[in-house]
Amino acid sequence: MNAPAWLPDILAAIMIAIAAFHLWRLSVARTFAARTDYELDVLLILLALANAGMLEHWIHLLTPGAWATILAVAGAWFVVRAVMRSRAAGAGAGAGAQAEAGPSVRSSVRSSAAAAAGCAVAVYMLLAGVAPSTLSGSTAGQYTMAGMPGMTVDSTVAWPTLGIAFSVLLAVYAVAGLDQISRTDSVGSGAVLAPRTAALCRIALAVTMAYAILAKLV
Amino acid sequence: MTAPKPLVQLRTASALSLAHVRFADPRRALQLALATIWLLDGILQFQPFMFTKNFAAMVIYPTVGSNPGFIASPLNWSLRIISDHPVGTNTAFACIQLALGLAIAWRPTVKLGLAASVPWAIAVWWFGEGLGGVLSGSANPLTGAPGAVILYALLAVLLWPSDKPAPFHAAAHVGAHAARALWFVLWASLAYFAMQPGNTGADAMHDTITGMVTGQPNWFVSIMNHAAALTAGRGLTISITLAVLLVAIACSVYLPYIRAQQAILVLAVVVAAVIWVVSEALGGVFTGMGTDPNSGPLLVLLALAYWPIRAYSGPTTARDASEVEETS
Numbered sequence A: 001m002n003a004p005a006w007l008p009d010i011l012a013a014i015m016i017a018i019a020a021f022h023l024w025r026l027s028v029a030r031t032f033a034a035r036t037d038y039e040l041d042v043l044l045i046l047l048a049l050a051n052a053g054m055l056e057h058w059i060h061l062l063t064p065g066a067w068a069t070i071l072a073v074a075g076a077w078f079v080v081r082a083v084m085r086s087r088a089a090g091a092g093a094g095a096g097a098q099a100e101a102g103p104s105v106r107s108s109v110r111s112s113a114a115a116a117a118g119c120a121v122a123v124y125m126l127l128a129g130v131a132p133s134t135l136s137g138s139t140a141g142q143y144t145m146a147g148m149p150g151m152t153v154d155s156t157v158a159w160p161t162l163g164i165a166f167s168v169l170l171a172v173y174a175v176a177g178l179d180q181i182s183r184t185d186s187v188g189s190g191a192v193l194a195p196r197t198a199a200l201c202r203i204a205l206a207v208t209m210a211y212a213i214l215a216k217l218v
Numbered sequence B: 001m002t003a004p005k006p007l008v009q010l011r012t013a014s015a016l017s018l019a020h021v022r023f024a025d026p027r028r029a030l031q032l033a034l035a036t037i038w039l040l041d042g043i044l045q046f047q048p049f050m051f052t053k054n055f056a057a058m059v060i061y062p063t064v065g066s067n068p069g070f071i072a073s074p075l076n077w078s079l080r081i082i083s084d085h086p087v088g089t090n091t092a093f094a095c096i097q098l099a100l101g102l103a104i105a106w107r108p109t110v111k112l113g114l115a116a117s118v119p120w121a122i123a124v125w126w127f128g129e130g131l132g133g134v135l136s137g138s139a140n141p142l143t144g145a146p147g148a149v150i151l152y153a154l155l156a157v158l159l160w161p162s163d164k165p166a167p168f169h170a171a172a173h174v175g176a177h178a179a180r181a182l183w184f185v186l187w188a189s190l191a192y193f194a195m196q197p198g199n200t201g202a203d204a205m206h207d208t209i210t211g212m213v214t215g216q217p218n219w220f221v222s223i224m225n226h227a228a229a230l231t232a233g234r235g236l237t238i239s240i241t242l243a244v245l246l247v248a249i250a251c252s253v254y255l256p257y258i259r260a261q262q263a264i265l266v267l268a269v270v271v272a273a274v275i276w277v278v279s280e281a282l283g284g285v286f287t288g289m290g291t292d293p294n295s296g297p298l299l300v301l302l303a304l305a306y307w308p309i310r311a312y313s314g315p316t317t318a319r320d321a322s323e324v325e326e327t328s
Helices: A006-028 A038-055 A064-090 A095-128 A160-181 A195-214 B026-045 B054-063 B069-084 B086-105 B107-127 B148-158 B176-194 B204-210 B218-231 B235-254 B258-279 B281-287 B295-305 B318-327
Strands: A191-193 B010-012
Touching: A006 A038, A006 A195, A038 A064, A038 A095, A038 A195, A064 A095, A095 A160, A095 A195, A160 A195, A160 B026, A160 B086, A160 B281, A191 A195, A195 B026, B026 B086, B026 B107, B026 B148, B026 B295, B054 B069, B054 B086, B069 B086, B069 B107, B086 B107, B107 B148, B148 B176, B148 B295, B176 B235, B204 B218, B204 B235, B204 B258, B218 B258, B218 B281, B235 B258, B258 B281, B258 B295
Parallel strands: none
Antiparallel strands: A191 B010
16 A cells, blocks of 8 residues: 555655755855754755655665665764763863753753664664555555455565654654744754754654654555 | 844754753643644554545444444444545544644644644544444443543543642643542443443453454564463453453542552553553554554553642542532
8 A cells, every 4th residue: 555646745845845954054054153053954954865765766866775874874973972972061171161051062962862863763764664655556545455466565664663663752752842842931042043943844854754654554 | 343144033042952852841741742642643644544445444434333323324424425535534634633733742732732632532533433332332441442532532621731739630620520530430431341241251352352463563463362362261250350440440539548549540551551552452553554552542641640749739639628628
């Protein structure tokens, strides 16, 4: 079984828009003297394009193996970054300075950890066989019966238990993220380039990744 | 020299990371758990199977069963519409559930999301689940009776935003008496359904479990097969035991001792988890045909909403509350 053709089309278009938005952030951040996390932006471009390729054939930029390698390396880097920043915070000069820098350092460590987790999920998806449907026409609106002669059956993912666990985590991430950016007290210091839009992009990416996994449980 | 004024939207640093999340408010955490389940429901509803005609034939049609006319007629009406327009109707269902999850998660629209989820849940309960088989005699707590979807409506009411002090979170909006009554009715009804004639046969539970095995991964099939073997021929004993446990859980909110309440709430969580894993097969999500995780996670969430609040200084038990009323 596969979804109506318009559904992966729309989601793939959203993924491309997310990649384009983060490319824009990278290119204009210096111009507008605004802060952005360049490494995270690059990762989100990669994640969005890899995810688009798992939804639609026409965005097949690299093989799953190549994507998995790139994202595994990126994930490993974000693990290292999280550890480094965590240690740097621990070895800070004064207690007062530590307390002042605390929330932003913690936030940086957590965002690095979240990025690493995102890479892990994407690598799972690529290795488990999350990919565009192998069926030529859509089964939407039809009668289908898996396993019966002459009936249409799509490929399914490997390690479905891990897939469901990741889907739940992605949903939790999306909900917690929406709650966080809708808080009235989410105010700190320092100008950041379009943070709410960036946060919404990450939420859309998480929901789409969860969909891509669950849609392959057939 | 000053930096050029940015032309784009600028916000502040702490909003950069979604990882900077705090759950200081347990009531909000419960709402977010409900939002997560709605969101997962929406994503599950977008699965390819739901867009096929099999969805109406295999998921909705079996709920018609032996329901009385006033339930069966609207159910057949909705069945015809879903069967004739599977893509359009399913798109609408999935989008609504997704929107409910997102609305509850987004603070400014939390009331809108919770309020909208009540009529939606009731409509699905009636037109999609045939009231969970409550009136047809087929309701079984092991398969999600009285219908998982009605628990969403119940949770929306109990978790409505409120700052009122209460002995447990579920009581903050509706009051302790009403909240306790709702808990009692729910769990006592589960006990009643456990003792329905169709659920007390020697192999009733065994057959319920084996009926869910198809399409599950190997490790899960192994667990379910073991559970099925354990229950074979012991249907009546297990039904009676389950009914006794469910009655104890129903009465727990009226116990005069907080420790006893807590112990039985833990029991409620364990019972809900066992039902969810063994007989609901996690809502059938491994098969690609599960529309939701079924009642297990919702019962757990409900139990957490009734967990006594330590900081509360008013009457904590039903006995305390009645003493306060008598004094006043």
